[in-house]
Every structure is written in C-alpha cells, then in structure tokens.
Amino acid sequence: xxxxxxxxxxxxxxxxxxxxxxxxxxxxxxxxxxxHDVFAITDAVVxxxxxxxxxxxxxxxxxxxxxxxxxxxxxxxxxxxxxxxDPDEYFGTGPLADDPAEPISRLDWFEAHLSCLATWExxxxxxxxxxxxxxxxxxxxxALPLLAARLDELGASKNG
Numbered sequence: 001x002x003x004x005x006x007x008x009x010x011x012x013x014x015x016x017x018x019x020x021x022x023x024x025x026x027x028x029x030x031x032x033x034x035x036h037d038v039f040a041i042t043d044a045v046v047x048x049x050x051x052x053x054x055x056x057x058x059x060x061x062x063x064x065x066x067x068x069x070x071x072x073x074x075x076x077x078x079x080x081x082x083x084x085x086d087p088d089e090y091f092g093t094g095p096l097a098d099d100p101a102e103p104i105s106r107l108d109w110f111e112a113h114l115s116c117l118a119t120w121e122x123x124x125x126x127x128x129x130x131x132x133x134x135x136x137x138x139x140x141x142x143a144l145p146l147l148a149a150r151l152d153e154l155g156a157s158k159n160g
Contacts, residue, residue, distance in 0.1 A: 002026055004045045012040050013050035023048040029094075030063050035140035036098045056098075063095060070109065079116035089113045093147055096133075104133040104144075118154050127151050
C-alpha cells in the first residue's frame with residue numbers, strides 16, 4: 001500500500017495535499033499497465049472526490065474490491081491445486097489487466113509453486129503469452145517482461 005502522511009502526501013489526481021479527515025481511497029500497486037490513465041493511482045492515496053471525477057473510477061474501485069477479497073486467503077497453486085505455504089516457493093502475477101476484456105486478463109492472479117512451474121509443460125506458453133502481451137500497443141511498462149524473465153530464470157522455459 002502507498003505510504004501516506006496527512007498534511008504531506010499529495011493526491012496524484014488534483015495535486016493538492018491530503019489533509020487529516022479527508023475522504024480518501026488507498027490503492028496498492030494494482031494497475032501495472034502504464035499505457036492507461038488509471039496507472040496514475042497505482043500505489044497511491046487519492047481524494048475520493050477526485051477519483052469519482054475520473055472515467056476509470058468504477059474500474060478502479062472494482063479492482064480494489066477484488067484485491068481486498070483476496071487478501072488473507074490461502075494462495076493456491078494453479079498447477080497442482082495445493083496451498084502454497086512457503087513464500088520462497090511462490091510465484092504470482094497479481095492483477096495484470098486493467099479491463100476484463102483485455103486478453104491478458106486470463107492471467108490475472110495466476111499463482112503457482114516455483115517447483116511446479118519448473119516442471120510444468122505450460123510454463124513456456126506462459127512466458128510467451130506474457131512477452132506477447134508486453135509487445136501489444138495497449139501495454140506500456142516492464143511488469144510483463146519482468147514476470148517472464150523471472151519464469152525464465154527458473155529454467156522453466158526449457159519445459160513445454
């Protein structure tokens with residue numbers, strides 16, 4: 001979540017200082033695509049009134065609600081179906097798409113054991129899909145190539 005200090009932190013939307021008692025919304029790093037306007041509020045605290053003025057307000061609040069529902073729940077490997085209890089064994093994409101209509105949305109919240117990814121025949125396809133999406137004219141930023149590189153570091157691209 002964003003670091004917030006009342007009387008110091010500025011709203012990225014209106015550029016005014018957020019004062020104690022202001023109605024705010026705190027966003028974690030939910031929006032990874034720098035191509036979209038909604039990226040301005042990723043990992044930020046914003047005035048609720050400023051957010052409501054934006055065309056992406058509904059999308060942002062829907063995505064935040066989905067994030068909140070996932071917090072604290074067990075992470076389950078998409079490959080073996082078991083709970084990922086060791087954080088050192090965890091790989092996750094988090095939310096990738098800003099819009100559920102985007103093709104990359106099918107990889108939103110993908111979670112797996114690193115050991116499963118190293119032997120899974122679908123890993124090379126996952127790397128390919130991440131890199132292909134990163135080359136799309138509607139994507140900007142390094143989140144997808146970094147996820148693909150992490151998978152490639154595992155040597156997983158040799159499988160499948």
